[in-house]
Amino acid sequence: MAKAAGGTKNPARTSVWLQGKAPRGGGRKGDQPSGLDRDRITEASVRLLDAEGLAKFSMRRLAAELNVTAMSVYWYVDTKDDLLELALDAVCGEMRLPDAEAPAGSWREALRALADEYRALLIRHPWVSPLVGRFLNIGPNWLAFVVAVQRTVRGTGLPPHTQNGAISAVFQFVYGFGTIEGHYMARCAEAGMTQDEYYREAAGTVEDELASHGAMESAKDLLAARGDATVEEMWERDFRVALDLMIAGIESLLEQEKRLEQEKRGERAGRGETPGARQEL
Template sequence: MARASVWLEGKARKGGRGGQPSGLDRDRITSVTVRLLDADGLDKFSMRRLAAELNVTAMSVYWYVDTKDDLLELALDAAFGELRLPDTEDGDGDWRDQLRALATEYRALLVRHPWLSPLAGRYLNIGPHSLAFSRVVQQVVRRAGLPAHGVTGAISAVFQFVYGYGTVESHFAARVAAAGMTADEYFNSAMDAVTEVPATARIIEESRDLMAARGGDTVAEMLDRDFTFALDLLIAGIEAKVQRPERGAGNCATSHDAPAPADEDAPPSS
């Protein structure tokens, strides 16, 4: 059996049962849950901790949600509601720009809420905000001109990359915070440490030219440059598939899907 979902069992719209405690509602409970997950992390979150933050008993929360899983699934979809989605109904706008915007939004969401990536892998992601995001992504990628059988593969290539990149970036941010340093201090400290060990120092020396060519004076700039370049590679791959479809698949290229001019200032990838 697939894991039960709050969205499939009719519990997501439940506003509380008769006799529920006053001063509470599901939106407030979900909002505080998101705030606690941001502050304490997924491992430390508990219904008891939530109740204390709401200044109610733990049992009071259960007037509004049946289980902790239900609440986490509601929090997951609430986070997806933060994504700024382009208007795709009229079909205007360059699909490349819109895809870059969606990927950048999703990356930022994963970094902003480190608990989101494990929950996204645990639940079905069928809440209204998650579905709205998926729908817009599909509409944008459809306009690239790929054959129908290639659309989901293109979506997977882009957004599984973003999921992985954002997840690793959020882990790095957590290590930085735990060390009580800035990202740049942590990076420089780590680089100093690894260059003192012969085995790792040799590898670092071999990649020194790549690190220099990568560009960026700060960790944030380096992360942004790598993300942008990798995303450009994926979009270029979609364009290449449109212009040179598989043999027998028919010519799916269209005049408005010609590859964009190369950006002479694009940084090399490490």
């Protein structure tokens, strides 16, 4: 039976996907409890995390959900962190990834699709966002997502030294947007209100308490521009505008790289150089 370990001393070198700890579809040999396996435990973990959140999640609570003892769970995972990693990668598998054989030039559609899937994941499972920065994220589903992102950004034609920046710009934005949206929806659910009801009550309170503050005067045009849109429509519109700006930024960078390359060619031509001339010298 696995030892019920606590925290890790070196999280940079520790993961359920390393050290032979990744699930292989059967659990441990010996007198392990019947009716359990890692898939079932992981599925129950996801349900609990969705229903009660990360702060309330515990091995004892999970065991009660499975109707087993807490020590029974430790036949299949070494630590709570291992289980959280398994749950995190399991929900990452919900994301639909673009076809790897998509035609060249379709990077905009693929990038939008990946951004939409990641945002939806963060909204659907608010506990995902704090875990993304906690673990190495090297499970099979997460790695498939990473490969899809890298392939899509590579397909833009950006030079390698700019590709990491493009990935960061788009997906750190999506991470932040999806995290805030997901947490807002969680607050609404805790308050027993719809998104629109919560927004109206919160906005009314802010207007009453901060009526004389400069921030309200500054935001007047922005608030008026929202019109009669629902909160859901506001989220969607803001996300689309922001993502359009990210894509426009990539297009602008592409144009900049093209201009720089043209200038270099012009300089070489001015010096009487031709492609391959240096190699002949």
